[in-house]
Amino acid sequence: MRHRVAGNRINMSEARRRAAIRNLIDGLYTWEHVTTTEARAKAVRGEAERLIAIAIRGHNEAWAHLKAVVSDDYTAEQVLALARRGKFSLDSVIAANESREAQGKFPLSAEARKFKEDRLARMKKDLLDIIKDQNQAQNALTAAREAMAIELHARRTILKHLPYERAVKKIFEQFVPRFSGRNGGYTRITKIGRRQGDAAEMVRLELV
Numbered sequence: 423m424r425h426r427v428a429g430n431r432i433n434m435s436e437a438r439r440r441a442a443i444r445n446l447i448d449g450l451y452t453w454e455h456v457t458t459t460e461a462r463a464k465a466v467r468g469e470a471e472r473l474i475a476i477a478i479r480g481h482n483e484a485w486a487h488l489k490a491v492v493s494d495d496y497t498a499e500q501v502l503a504l505a506r507r508g509k510f511s512l513d514s515v516i517a518a519n520e521s522r523e524a525q526g527k528f529p530l531s532a533e534a535r536k537f538k539e540d541r542l543a544r545m546k547k548d549l550l551d552i553i554k555d556q557n558q559a560q561n562a563l564t565a566a567r568e569a570m571a572i573e574l575h576a577r578r579t580i581l582k583h584l585p586y587e588r589a590v591k592k593i594f595e596q597f598v599p600r601f602s603g604r605n606g607g608y609t610r611i612t613k614i615g616r617r618q619g620d621a622a623e624m625v626r627l628e629l630v
Contacts, residue, residue: 432461432462442462443465444585446458446462446466447466447469447470447473447584448584448586448589450470450609450627450628450629451589451629452588452592454628455626455628456627456628457624457625457626458625458627459622459624460613460623460624460625461622463611463627466627467609467611467627469583470608470609471606471607471609473580473583473584474593474598474601474608475606475608476576476579477577477580477593477594477598478598478601479576480572480573480575480576480579481576481594481598481602482602483572484569484570484572485498485569487568487569487572488502488566490565491561491564491565492553492565497552497553497562498562498566501552501562501563501565501566502566502569502570504549504563504566505563505566505567505570506570508541508545510545510546511560511563512556512560513560516530516538516539549563573594577590609627609628609630610630611626611627
């Protein structure tokens with residue numbers, strides 16, 4: 423029989439406990455250290471490390487998917503950066519206003535059309551400057567967009583548990599490069615003494 427009492431309950435109701443853990447993790451990611459009781463630190467530590475591990479795994483899977491098509495690291499980074507600038511392909515064209523109307527889109531003025539066409543032409547030129555062969559360039563661009571989707575899935579998984587965009591952005595931009603060579607152990611707990619009043623054991627939870 424399941425009793426649903428596994429884990430550290432830290433003497434709180436479920437809703438309050440979840441909010442407290444989320445806020446502590448957000449503070450840990452924002453300031454890279456928090457001071458709290460030992461019980462709360464132990465309750466937070468596993469979840470904080472698991473979210474970083476999800477980000478690292480998602481990033482590595484996305485990078486491996488792209489590298490299966492583009493073997494050179496520098497070229498792969500350039501193609502990925504170009505794919506993030508916008509969705510396009512070498513066959514893309516700016517649809518006529520009649521086609522846009524049939525798709526339920528607003529018509530484009532002459533200035534807006536010229537702006538979009540110039541931007542698309544620049545992006546195509548940038549891609550062909552990176553990879554000369556058109557077929558290889560298109561395959562690399564497709565792989566880059568698929569890699570972005572793999573990493574996006576990891577981001578959304580983390581956001582289900584930690585609904586703070588700023589913290590998730592910091593995980594991928596700062597913590598993934600920092601911890602990609604480590605197999606766990608992203609945090610440490612240091613005892614700093616007892617709290618006056620109730621003598622609770624206080625600790626400093628920080629990222630290594």
